[in-house]
Amino acid sequence: MAFSLPDxxxxxxxxxxxxxxxxTLEFHHDIHHKAYVDNGNKLIAGTEWEGKSVEDIITGTYxxxxxxxxxxxxxxxxxWNHVQFWEMMGPGTGxxxxxxxxxLTESFGSVDKFKEDFAAAGAGQFGSGWCWLVKxxxxxxxxxxxxxxxxxxxxxxxALLGCDVxxxxxxxxxxxxxxxxxxxxxxxxxxxxxxxGRM
Ligand code: MN3
Numbered sequence: 001m002a003f004s005l006p007d008x009x010x011x012x013x014x015x016x017x018x019x020x021x022x023x024t025l026e027f028h029h030d031i032h033h034k035a036y037v038d039n040g041n042k043l044i045a046g047t048e049w050e051g052k053s054v055e056d057i058i059t060g061t062y063x064x065x066x067x068x069x070x071x072x073x074x075x076x077x078x079x080w081n082h083v084q085f086w087e088m089m090g091p092g093t094g095x096x097x098x099x100x101x102x103x104l105t106e107s108f109g110s111v112d113k114f115k116e117d118f119a120a121a122g123a124g125q126f127g128s129g130w131c132w133l134v135k136x137x138x139x140x141x142x143x144x145x146x147x148x149x150x151x152x153x154x155x156x157x158x159a160l161l162g163c164d165v166x167x168x169x170x171x172x173x174x175x176x177x178x179x180x181x182x183x184x185x186x187x188x189x190x191x192x193x194x195x196x197g198r199m
């Protein structure tokens with residue numbers, strides 16, 4: 001099926017007091033995400049991928065490894081990544097559900113240690129990419145980082161939380177300070193109910 005740009009799950013200015021401005025969301029959602037949707041649709045038209053789900057396109061083109069498929073992979077994966085990213089944030093989100101707190105404590109030793117590992121993965125991703133909390137195939141929780149549009153679907157993992165560390169995600173609000181953006185994301189922007197729902 002053709003990709004389509006979903007509306008943000010909140011107003012463009014809903015996160016402004018939490019460190020993500022309306023200007024960032026206008027560029028990031030309305031321009032960057034839309035470009036992945038539009039370019040992806042152009043590239044899949046007339047190919048074997050037309051009519052396939054975005055998840056099937058991502059895993060199929062990633063596993064094929066063919067250079068000719070890379071444009072399709074990049075745009076499909078970035079479309080999927082951003083859909084998840086918008087849903088993983090929210091205004092006025094409450095605390096962390098107990099089941100998630102328990103799972104993070106069991107896996108990382110403490111919630112603070114999980115946040116430390118997650119922020120370090122994001123800060124340590126050289127160039128553009130993402131950092132993730134994933135549920136691996138064996139059920140364990142892990143923090144990972146990926147380059148460009150690569151995401152947990154490529155490795156058979158479930159994405160519980162992802163943070164976009166491409167410069168377009170933070171340069172308007174945080175300039176070059178990626179660690180400050182990551183810290184703010186974890187403390188103010190994450191919708192922990194959404195994360196828990198993905199487990
Ligand atoms: Mn982005």
